[in-house]
Each structure stands twice: as C-alpha cells, then as structure tokens.
Amino acid sequence: MKNTSKSATEDDNDIDLLALFLVLLRGWKIILFFALLGLLLGVLYTRYVNPTFRSDALIQIEEGSKGVAALGENISNLVGSDASTAQTEAELIRSRMVLEPVVDALNLRVRLSDPTIGFIEKIKSNRTYTQINTAEEVTLGTSDGQVVIKQFDVSKDYLNKGFSLVKSENGFTLTNGFEDFKGQFNKPYQFNGTNGQIRITVAQLPDNNHPVNIYKQSLHNATNAINGALSVVEKGKGTGIIQLTMTGPNQQQTTSILSQVVQSYFGQNQARGSEETTQTLEFMETQIPVLREKLEKSEAKFNEFREQSGTIDVTQESQILLAENARIDAQLSELKLKKADLTTYYTEEHPLVIQINDQIEVLNNRKQQIKNTIQELPEIQREFLQLSEDVGIDREIYLTLLKNYQQLQIAKAGQLGYARIIDMPISTFRAIAPKKLQIWLLSMFLGTLLGAVLALIKSLLRNVVKDPERLEEKTGVPVVATIPRSPLLARLDKNKASRRLLAYTDRDSLSYEAIKSLRTSIMFGMPEEGKSGSRAKVVLITGESPGVGKSFVSSNLSEVFAQLSKKVLVIDADMRLGELHKVFNMTQDNGLADYFQKENHNLQDVVHPTTMENIDFIPRGEKPQNPSSLLSSEKFSSLMKELSTHYDYIVIDSPPVLAASDAMILAQYADKVLMVTRYDDSIEGQLVYATKQMQKANVNIDGIVLNDVRQGLMSKYSYHYSYAYGHNK
Structure with missing residues (x-):
C-alpha cells in the first residue's frame, strides 16, 4: 500500500509539473512579447547610458622609516618601527588630505552639463559628451560647439547652486533665474550678486543660443565624488602593493584624475618620510x-x-x-x-x-x-x-x-x-561598461520571467475548460464526446469554420468521427419513443455562453443522423442571434419567430427543405421582442407535437444558458439535453454555474460535449483523440 501511495504521489507531481509546463507553452505569446519587450528595454538602456572607462595604478608600501636609524641601532629599537600597513595607506589615499589637492589642481569643483540632452537624444546619439577638467580650463562638447571655462569661483551661498550660460552678441550671459550677469570672452569678471561674489572667465560657448548649465561644487561633494569612483585595495594579503582603480565616463578625464591622486599621495608620503x-x-x-x-x-x-x-x-x-x-x-x-x-x-x-x-x-x-x-x-x-x-x-x-x-x-x-x-595610470580607451551582450541577455531573461509569471497568473485567474475528468467531477455531468478541431476546416475559413459541414470539407477527419461517436451515444441512450409517445426523438443542443460551437455540433449531428435514412428536422431556436441558416446556405426569413408573430404563417411556411437528403430546417425568423414568452406559449407546444409526427429526430439549437432562459423552456420537449463547451476557451466556472442553473430548473443535462479540442504537446488532455483510423492523416 505504501509503495502504491508513493507512486501515485509521484505521478501527481509529474502531472502537476507537466501541467505547469503546458500552461507556459499555452502562454507563449505573452512570454515572447515580454521577452522582446525586455530585450528592447535592454537595448535602449545600453544606448542611453554612457560607456564607463577604467584606469589602474600600482603603489608599493615599503617597510619602515630610515630616519632614526642614523642615530644607531639602539635608538631605532627603542623608538620602534612606524611602518604603515597597506590598509592604513589605502585609507590615507582616500582622505581629504590627499584628494583636496587633486580637486584644486584639476578644477574638479566646476561642473558643466548640457540641458538639451534628454532621454530620446541620449538614445539617438548612443553616447553624449562629457566634461574634461585640466589645470587651465574645464571643457564640454555640445552639438553646437564647445564650452571652455577658464575660471569659476563663487561665494559660499552660491555653492551647489545652478547657473546657466548662453552666448550673446557681445559675449555671454550668466543667469541663475533671478539675476543676469553679462561679460565678454577671455576676460576675468567679478560680479556681485545678492548672495555674494561670482568670479568667472569664459573662453568659448556654443552657437545658436545653446544653453549650458554650470555650478560650483562644495569641496566635500567634490571629494566624495572622487571617492565614489575610486577603489583602493591591497593586491593579495601582506604584499604591501596597493592597486588604485578609478572609473568614469571619459577615459582621458579618468586617467588624469587618477594620475593626480597618485602624485598627491606620493608627495604627502615624501613629506611624511x-x-x-x-x-x-x-x-x-x-x-x-x-x-x-x-x-x-x-x-x-x-x-x-x-x-x-x-x-x-x-x-x-x-x-x-x-x-x-x-x-x-x-x-x-x-x-x-x-x-x-x-x-x-x-x-x-x-x-x-x-x-x-x-x-x-x-x-x-x-x-x-x-x-x-x-x-x-x-x-x-x-x-x-x-x-x-x-x-x-x-x-x-x-x-x-x-x-x-x-x-x-x-x-x-x-x-x-x-x-x-x-605603475602610473594609462588610457586604454576600452569601455568596461555597459556590457551590452550581458545586459541584453539579462533583460530578455527578466522579460521572459515576467511573461511566464503573467501567463501563470492569467491561467489562475482564467481557469479554462481542458480536462474532461475535471469537468465531470465539477459538474456531475458525464462528458459524452470530445470533438477535435478540424485543421482543414479551420484553414478553409478561419473566422467562419462553424458554418461548414464536415461531410463536405473534411469527412475523413477525427472531428467527423467524433460527431458520429456522439450520434451513437445519443442513439443508445434514447428511449424507444419520444416524449408523450411521439415518433420523433428531440435533442436539445445548448451551451454556457456564445461562441462554443452549438451550431457546428447541431448541424453536423443532424447530417450524420440523416445518413441513417432518418427524417431529421433542425430548428434554430435562438431567435435573437441564431446563424444556423448560414450553414445551410439559406436566409433567416420565414422562420420560427415568424410562425408566432404572423398569423398567416403555418407549418409549411416555416419548414424548409435543405440541399441534403432527409434534412429539413426551420430558421430563426425575424427577431421578436419576447422570445422566451413565445417558446412558453401553447402554440409552440402544438408545433412540437405536430412536428414530432413527421420526423424521426428533431435537433434544437437553443440560446446559451447564461444569456437567456430559453434552453430551460425548450428542455421540457427534449429527450436528450447536451451542453456544448469549447476547449481551452470556455471558463470552467461559467460552465459549472450553467449546469447548476439548469438543475435548479429541474432540467437533467444528459451530457457535455467538449468541442474544438486541440492536439499536440500544448494540450495535455489531447490523448482522448490521439489516434486516427482509416483515411485520416
């Protein structure tokens, strides 16, 4: 017993994993969409961000100081060794004592930016200009020319406050939104603003009134910016060799700053030694x-x-x-x-x-x-x-x-x-980031993962009809037939496949064989006589919602009954939206609704012969205002009694259960009531609710017809029709 239980559990786990895999396969469109969307975002990101470059330098920390050793061995031993460890020196390199001279030497507190460069422009250009700082000037390229600033100093209250520079006819205009200062190129100016003094020397600005943003960083922010891009680590344990690495968007700027850091530290070290x-x-x-x-x-x-x-x-x-x-x-x-x-x-x-x-x-x-x-x-x-x-x-x-x-x-x-x-820093001009291929693969993977999650959520929220055994368990109604999709019929008319009869388009298909199997099931389950001892056996075809294939099942079932030399009548009882007349290439005129609404219409006026032998048809007629009331009338009851004397089988195509109550009314005349539902499309909850509604009205549903079953790996339960026989391929 234990082994059997264990085996059953493993089988259930395998089925659950397979079901999960098939849910993902069914949601391949969503997954593919988000995978491509992720890839697109990854490509846009790699075009949006500027490349990142790196420069490296190596410094060796030697043992001890040689100063006191000149006093003799004894004094050196008494004073002890002041040798600095590599970790201590690494922290010294990152200190303001070393970085402040670098900031001052390269004018790193002056920051320039181009306000005209937005998200779209960055993506289009794939790479934007970055500023370059030297001891003499600060430069920035733009689409309309270059910016060259020789000097820019402000009072404390103007630190980290933005200004805008624009080229004018006679020179330049500096503004902060409240104050305007005008000057000429290559001349030092000192302006007195409301918050203090501003000293500036502008050498060049872009043409076409191209604005440039400029501001002076505080010393604290400037050193923090260097520290954020600087890495100082010891190579190996106890080697005494420190590796300095700096990253930035411009190779020339990065190498220049790191070189200055090395020189500043070396000068400080010499003085300390x-x-x-x-x-x-x-x-x-x-x-x-x-x-x-x-x-x-x-x-x-x-x-x-x-x-x-x-x-x-x-x-x-x-x-x-x-x-x-x-x-x-x-x-x-x-x-x-x-x-x-x-x-x-x-x-x-x-x-x-x-x-x-x-x-x-x-x-x-x-x-x-x-x-x-x-x-x-x-x-x-x-x-x-x-x-x-x-x-x-x-x-x-x-x-x-x-x-x-x-x-x-x-x-x-x-x-x-x-x-x-x-080793002093050198420029390699090889970008270390963004790693485009890695970002593309990662973004596509994340998009695929998001698509898979959404596909699973969609599957959980929309629990569609798939498993016949599950339907029987949920509804308590047996699944009497599963009708596979006819690929040929679908190719002939993708949007109107239900308007063609299988006997003329795909008579060797599994779909046609399934219809015949349904006919056999109905015949063996039929009473010897119809209701009230009438000759005809009445089959009611309904569904839980529109579009499940009621008309397809009704028309093809009627055709296979007619093959047995049985007189068959097909009634389109959906007087609101019925389209069964299109299957038989007829019009909806002179139909069931007209029989009730026009006094001069008799049985002969509404029953029309079809091009197929032994099959007659009653179309829906002109749309009435109260179809349910008409079907509940004595006139319809008399009509059914009279028709039962002329036909062997009467197939009634009724409106959906959840759309109208007509099916419950028509069920009192039926010997067999069949509920049609569409595989992988109908909502399982709706089908269960429809069957309960019929049962509350004391209507016994004799079977469920699972229509449009697709075969293949993506359909876990396609094994119901996995084999063909005869001429089917």
Missing part, C-alpha cells in the same frame, strides 16, 4: 653649541688645575674607578639624549621613557658608589680624577652628537619615503 629626520636634526642643532661650550669650560678648568698642582700619579685602582665612572657618565649622557629625543614624540608615562628612567637610576646609584670610593683618596688626587673625568665625558658626548648629526644629514639627503610608484 622626512618629517621625523628633520625634527631630530633640529634638536641636534640646538644641543651641539651647548655641548661644545661645556667641553671648553671643563678643559679650561682641568688645565688650570694641572698648572697649579703639577703632574700627579694615579694608581691603578684610581684609573679603574675613573674609567668606570667615565663609562657610566657616557651611558648616562647617551640615555639622556635618547630620552630627550623620545620626549619629542611621547610623554613621561610612555613605556620607553619609563625604561630609560629606570636605567638612568641604576647608573646614578653606581656612580654614587664610585664617588664614595674616590672620596677616600687624597684631596688633590680626588680633584684630579674629577676634572679629568669631566673633560672625558664632555668630549665623548660632544663627539658622539656631532658624529650622529653628520650621519643624519647624509641620511636625509638620500631619504625617499616608504611609498614607491610601480
């Missing part, structure tokens, strides 16, 4: 004269002491103490120099400064111990040691500082900073 060395040199320049003066004083004092006391032998122990004390003083001097250098960058609380203070304290303690030992020596010897030590220390400090000063000057002369330009 030598800043540390410059500060160190300035500090040394202030200390060298002080140390030289101190050395001269200590030497003079020592020489004076020697002259007064003569030569003194210093013992070996004293020499050792003197040498150690000299080394301590040298170390103290070096540490003090380091501390002085560090305090130019850090506070007293910095770990490096604290570390140096601790070292100084240790050396001072040792120095105090040596001093105590020396104090035990004879007074003259002690003074000699003290003066000799002072001279040695001062000389060592002075010479060390002078040596470092010379080395740092050499280092500064060769200092290059830690950024290196690898």
Whole structure:
C-alpha cells in the first residue's frame, strides 16, 4: 500500500509539473512579447547610458622609516618601527588630505552639463559628451560647439547652486533665474550678486543660443565624488602593493584624475618620510653649541688645575674607578639624549621613557658608589680624577652628537619615503561598461520571467475548460464526446469554420468521427419513443455562453443522423442571434419567430427543405421582442407535437444558458439535453454555474460535449483523440 501511495504521489507531481509546463507553452505569446519587450528595454538602456572607462595604478608600501636609524641601532629599537600597513595607506589615499589637492589642481569643483540632452537624444546619439577638467580650463562638447571655462569661483551661498550660460552678441550671459550677469570672452569678471561674489572667465560657448548649465561644487561633494569612483585595495594579503582603480565616463578625464591622486599621495608620503629626520636634526642643532661650550669650560678648568698642582700619579685602582665612572657618565649622557629625543614624540608615562628612567637610576646609584670610593683618596688626587673625568665625558658626548648629526644629514639627503610608484595610470580607451551582450541577455531573461509569471497568473485567474475528468467531477455531468478541431476546416475559413459541414470539407477527419461517436451515444441512450409517445426523438443542443460551437455540433449531428435514412428536422431556436441558416446556405426569413408573430404563417411556411437528403430546417425568423414568452406559449407546444409526427429526430439549437432562459423552456420537449463547451476557451466556472442553473430548473443535462479540442504537446488532455483510423492523416 505504501509503495502504491508513493507512486501515485509521484505521478501527481509529474502531472502537476507537466501541467505547469503546458500552461507556459499555452502562454507563449505573452512570454515572447515580454521577452522582446525586455530585450528592447535592454537595448535602449545600453544606448542611453554612457560607456564607463577604467584606469589602474600600482603603489608599493615599503617597510619602515630610515630616519632614526642614523642615530644607531639602539635608538631605532627603542623608538620602534612606524611602518604603515597597506590598509592604513589605502585609507590615507582616500582622505581629504590627499584628494583636496587633486580637486584644486584639476578644477574638479566646476561642473558643466548640457540641458538639451534628454532621454530620446541620449538614445539617438548612443553616447553624449562629457566634461574634461585640466589645470587651465574645464571643457564640454555640445552639438553646437564647445564650452571652455577658464575660471569659476563663487561665494559660499552660491555653492551647489545652478547657473546657466548662453552666448550673446557681445559675449555671454550668466543667469541663475533671478539675476543676469553679462561679460565678454577671455576676460576675468567679478560680479556681485545678492548672495555674494561670482568670479568667472569664459573662453568659448556654443552657437545658436545653446544653453549650458554650470555650478560650483562644495569641496566635500567634490571629494566624495572622487571617492565614489575610486577603489583602493591591497593586491593579495601582506604584499604591501596597493592597486588604485578609478572609473568614469571619459577615459582621458579618468586617467588624469587618477594620475593626480597618485602624485598627491606620493608627495604627502615624501613629506611624511622626512618629517621625523628633520625634527631630530633640529634638536641636534640646538644641543651641539651647548655641548661644545661645556667641553671648553671643563678643559679650561682641568688645565688650570694641572698648572697649579703639577703632574700627579694615579694608581691603578684610581684609573679603574675613573674609567668606570667615565663609562657610566657616557651611558648616562647617551640615555639622556635618547630620552630627550623620545620626549619629542611621547610623554613621561610612555613605556620607553619609563625604561630609560629606570636605567638612568641604576647608573646614578653606581656612580654614587664610585664617588664614595674616590672620596677616600687624597684631596688633590680626588680633584684630579674629577676634572679629568669631566673633560672625558664632555668630549665623548660632544663627539658622539656631532658624529650622529653628520650621519643624519647624509641620511636625509638620500631619504625617499616608504611609498614607491610601480605603475602610473594609462588610457586604454576600452569601455568596461555597459556590457551590452550581458545586459541584453539579462533583460530578455527578466522579460521572459515576467511573461511566464503573467501567463501563470492569467491561467489562475482564467481557469479554462481542458480536462474532461475535471469537468465531470465539477459538474456531475458525464462528458459524452470530445470533438477535435478540424485543421482543414479551420484553414478553409478561419473566422467562419462553424458554418461548414464536415461531410463536405473534411469527412475523413477525427472531428467527423467524433460527431458520429456522439450520434451513437445519443442513439443508445434514447428511449424507444419520444416524449408523450411521439415518433420523433428531440435533442436539445445548448451551451454556457456564445461562441462554443452549438451550431457546428447541431448541424453536423443532424447530417450524420440523416445518413441513417432518418427524417431529421433542425430548428434554430435562438431567435435573437441564431446563424444556423448560414450553414445551410439559406436566409433567416420565414422562420420560427415568424410562425408566432404572423398569423398567416403555418407549418409549411416555416419548414424548409435543405440541399441534403432527409434534412429539413426551420430558421430563426425575424427577431421578436419576447422570445422566451413565445417558446412558453401553447402554440409552440402544438408545433412540437405536430412536428414530432413527421420526423424521426428533431435537433434544437437553443440560446446559451447564461444569456437567456430559453434552453430551460425548450428542455421540457427534449429527450436528450447536451451542453456544448469549447476547449481551452470556455471558463470552467461559467460552465459549472450553467449546469447548476439548469438543475435548479429541474432540467437533467444528459451530457457535455467538449468541442474544438486541440492536439499536440500544448494540450495535455489531447490523448482522448490521439489516434486516427482509416483515411485520416
């Protein structure tokens, strides 16, 4: 049981997917329309937008600064490395510190535009002019000539406010809609407006009164515009190589701006690279004269002491103490120099400064111990040691500082900073966008997707008749016949196919065989006698709405009954819009309506023989005002009784159920009531409602005839007539 249930579920899923696929196939016109519409919009978009160009540059960030290294390995280690990471440098490149000089150098705050270029013009031209900024001028091409602006500066209140420039007879006119300023070409002007001053120099404007829009951007907006088009990323992880990429609508402009950004950053980097060395040199320049003066004083004092006391032998122990004390003083001097250098960058609380203070304290303690030992020596010897030590220390400090000063000057002369330009931007003049083929395919795909969604929505909103089994389930009425469409009949007269008989146009078709099958079904289901014991069997043909093919079924069913040598009468009971007379190549005159309205008309006047053997026909006649009342009259009842004695079969073609109540009235005379509906055209809900209306009137519908069934992949339920027999092809 489980396997059977699972298999049934899989079959249902397959059917649902197939049904979904067939719904899309049936809506191929909608899908194709929106696919082509999407493609058209994609083509228009690619013609509307300007091409986008790109320029690239590469910068290498090297390790560390070389400035403090000239002071010696120890100081460099204490100060630490100030090497900037690539990510930090990337943010610096995007900063206003770097971008503001670019904006000023290329006059990027001046913006020009052509107000005459609209949506249609952009599509027609496929590419519009874009402005080009240089250090000397800002230019923009138009259809009537070029715009050249040498200078344009405004007060703060005029920033980001639009102005219009137009060429005049003697020069130009600048206006903002409220104020007009006039001037001549190639002359600088300063206008005083209500919101401040305007300085402008115009070199050239288009002819034919072609207007040009101009405004001055704020510095913030200008740098943001550059940032919006600029990408700065590190190539790879830890490579130290930064790639700068800029995009824009003009290759020349894009390359120029990116080159200026690279130069601005490189200049800033050079200045930052030598800043540390410059500060160190300035500090040394202030200390060298002080140390030289101190050395001269200590030497003079020592020489004076020697002259007064003569030569003194210093013992070996004293020499050792003197040498150690000299080394301590040298170390103290070096540490003090380091501390002085560090305090130019850090506070007293910095770990490096604290570390140096601790070292100084240790050396001072040792120095105090040596001093105590020396104090035990004879007074003259002690003074000699003290003066000799002072001279040695001062000389060592002075010479060390002078040596470092010379080395740092050499280092500064060769200092290059830690950024290196690898590749400068170049112009390729190859547009990177729009990618036309991709946009066309994407827009067509989106259009197709939209069309598919609309086709599905249409299918959900308009649930047409397709599945015979579903019809039987919804209405409770069996589908007694499915009549395929006759391709030949449809080709002969596409708009009037129902006005031709299959016996003369396509007698070997599946449609004709289906009509014969319907005849067989009716014959086997008929009572032996008609209603009230009459001779004729009455078949009522109706439908839920107009255009379902009632007349086609009625006329062809009558013809196949006549083949059995049965006397058949066809009545066009649709006295409002019936057109059954056209099938038999007759007029509507002297018909059923005339039988009721004209007293001199009898049965012989309204029953007309046709060109086909055993078939008579009653047309609808002249349109009456109250058809339903006429059909409910005793006169029509008498007419049916009389006709039943002369014919074997009477086929009545009635108006649609949802259009008139005539079918319910005529059903009381019928032995068989058939409801005709059109495949893939009739609305399922209307058919269900029509059958319920008939059932409420106590009319039993004997069967549904599914007309105009199309075969093929697009018709899921065409398997009802998938095979032909005999001469059909």
